[in-house]
Amino acid sequence: MAKKYFGTDGIRGKVGEHPITADFFLKLGWAVGQVFANERHDFILIGKDTRISGYMFESALEAGLTAAGVDTHLLGPMPTPGIAYLTRTFRAKAGIVISASHNPYYDNGVKFFSVHGTKLPDEIEQEIERYIDTPMTTVPSSSLGKAKRVVDAAGRYIEFCKGTIPTRLDFDGLKVVVDCANGATYHVAPHVFREIGAEVITIGADPNGLNINDECGATKPQKLADAVLANHADLGVALDGDGDRLIMVDHKGEIVDGDELIYIIAKSRLRDKLLIGPVIGTLMTNLGMELALKQLGVNLLRANVGDRYVMELLVENKGILGGENSGHIICLDRTTTGDGIIAALQIMVEMQDSGKTLHELKSGMTKFPQVLLNIKTQAKPNLDGDEIQKAVKDIEKKLGDTGRVLLRASGTEPLIRVMVEGQNEDKVIEYANQLAEQVAKAHGCLN
Structure with missing residues (x-):
């Protein structure tokens, strides 16, 4: 029902x-x-x-x-x-x-x-x-x-977060910028990272009821990137308004998304013989992550977009790690739901154990160029038409094994999402625009 x-x-x-x-x-x-x-x-x-x-x-x-x-x-x-x-x-x-x-x-x-x-x-x-x-x-x-x-709700949760990493580690000397998105982590996240020994610089931690997610946090990480460079920090942590998303920034100011973070955690768990089951991504998970995991002998399964569907596949396949490129990362060996703070701690543990920077850790995976276009529709989307399917198959043939095409209707808006992914960025842009034009034409709408 x-x-x-x-x-x-x-x-x-x-x-x-x-x-x-x-x-x-x-x-x-x-x-x-x-x-x-x-x-x-x-x-x-x-x-x-x-x-x-x-x-x-x-x-x-x-x-x-x-x-x-x-x-x-x-x-x-x-x-x-x-x-x-x-x-x-x-x-x-x-x-x-x-x-x-x-x-x-x-x-x-x-x-x-x-x-x-x-x-x-x-x-x-x-x-x-x-x-x-x-x-x-x-x-x-x-x-x-x-x-x-x-x-004492905040204090209890702070202690829980700290308990998800080994007490043997000392993060003294690690400089971290934390962007709390003026959201629910403002009085939690800085304490967690400070209490494990890191030097913490906090931004986005002055909520006034109106500024949550406003040009800050996981959905707008450029402010964090700027702060990491300005403060010569080792890394940056960007959370969203309710703390279940994580995007990070390396010491060079480069943004590290959910796919790259999941790859780092998977590789760490695999090395320690703690990775159980497949890694779960979504239809939007970058092909570069799938290929990088495959080189490690790790299988990636794709769920529909949404952390609820990721969780369902994790449970069904008895896995422990999954998430989305948007930064929802679920570590079921640590907690029961997506958690930005806990995911960030797992990355920091791997930095300490490997002796590598975040920039070096993410280099094991090469993201493929990915173009996502939204086509507004005025009627119920139909993606099964002959012309649309022919256009999809033509592009898939050109991309071969090193690219993907995805068409899906938005579940919340009158939109068709067109995604093309491949090794050659110019070709990806060209194919995405071609397919978007075909979809718009078939639905009698403008892009």
């Missing part, structure tokens, strides 16, 4: 537009309470990022849960993976994250974690939706839920 409100990563949208309204969050909190409330002392965690609407939605969710007779533990601003960890370690019935991740401040959303620190299964999300569409009732006054603040 199709879900009405939940997408692949929870519920997300522009604040004030359905369903991202205060009254919807009130009803959502009540619905969640109906699904998870079994015993009087059950409780649910609520955390959020730093966008201004989080205050409103936190209160609305709390009120809905209270009306359902469920206690609430409020974490305040916390990274999404930190909420996953605390849900598991507190043995809460569920964890709720109020965040729109890497989106601008005027968006917001909500996603959930189970008692195991993993995303909720489809059947639970569908059950929540069923209650959203039923009349809301309030339990008797004697059965109302209570709320309390968890004052």
